[in-house]
Amino acid sequence: MTANEDLAPSESKFSQVLDAAARLPGVRINRAAYLRVALKRYCTENQIERAITETPAAAGIPLKTIHEAANASIGYETTKVTGLSAIAGIPGGLAMIGTVPADLAQYMGHMLRISQKLAYIYGWPALFDGEDLDEATESMLILFVGVMFGVQLAQGGVTKVAAMIAANVAKKLPQQALTKGVLYPVVKKVAAHLGVSMTKKLFAGAVAKAIPLVGAVISGGLTLGTFLPMAKRLQNHLATLELTKPGHRTEGAS
Template sequence: MTETQEIDNAGSNFTQVLDAAAKLPGVRINRAIYLRTALKRHCTEEQIKTAIADSPAAAGIPLKVIAEVANTSIAYETSKVTGLSTLAGIPGGLAIIGTVPADLAQYMGHMLRIAQKLAYIHSWPDFFADADDEIDEATESMLILFVGVMFGVQIAQGGVAKVANMIAANVAKKLPQQALTQGIIYPIVKKVAGYLGVNMTKKLFASGIAKAIPVVGAVLSGGLTLGTFLPMSKRLQKHLASLELTKPGHRTEDAEIIDAEVIH
């Protein structure tokens, strides 16, 4: 097997874990409910309505408030992931996540929860607006990039920045579908997924999954979980806060995305 094939396979394995996690109950965050709950102590009703209908940036919410809300969300998810309590009790048992270890899927589920919360408070559009059973390709690609940022993958940061620029430039309320699934961002997504697959799931799949207890146990031990989840969440928070999309006063309008292949 060539190195390219090995990376592609690892990327496929990682995507399998991400997709399984996205199907777990409680993983998908309702953007409107989250923003209302997170902002009610800090903002006026008018600001909250604008944040939900448009974005927190368009509502002019100060960066100080954004940071405080983000920190609160990180603290909440970190406390939950340590015990893996929020996503416990999977309807239908392990059948729902197929060949992916339940603990690994739950850990990834918490990563996806905090990624969504941080994205929404930093003025990103809704990832699961249609609430379909299956995660669409653009959302899957975007979540892969977010997880890549959490793990410190440099090219993932560049990919997230490019998508943010597309959303800002095209005054859109949705992800750039074409760019994320077959355009200029997609090759970055594949590389990030491959990297994450090699580093996170290769041993699990190579060991027959069920026998990979030392790997799963190490990842999910309380102390190590706390020591990894918190800094990873902070890394994503810092990157999202640095993007122009987050700045107060940045507005989006009711316009469809135009996939700008020329944006670099």
């Protein structure tokens, strides 16, 4: 068996979980609607509209304000995922509809939610285009989740995609690069790595739920201890990229 064949099951396992999570209600974030809500406390209506048609940076919104909006989103998602994880750890909670897979799916769903929110507030174009999860979007989400897990290869991939978007002043992901081009092998390797990490989390979650009286506490505690730092890791990386620079303009901007 070759090294690539050995990695294939883990890659496939992670992709299946990601695809399932992407189909859960409320996981897909509408970019325009999110930016309106996230920025309304800090910005004028004109700034918000320009942030939507271009980017928050291009709208002249200070990076400090963007950080504050991002932190608010992280806090919101962390609270939600921790609460749901605690419920899943209680016998009769989410455990009744699939035990660990249900908990893992909702956890991954919140990772996808915060990935989208952080991407949009830090200048990325809409990730979902239509009802289906296309291959380029799936690849981008794999890279974002990889950054959250601290995968160095994923950080490099996200940096390259951001540079491509900035250089081409594009409003869409670079489809070719993510699905067939230079970034595709990177995405495959990151997915395989995440498949292994996911299996470890699956085991940890199963152990927590095997202790009825403290299962909810352990499950919620593990989630708080992992989700928050992972979200901050993605935030810190996105904040350094070209798309956060005020000089970045999207197609058609003056």
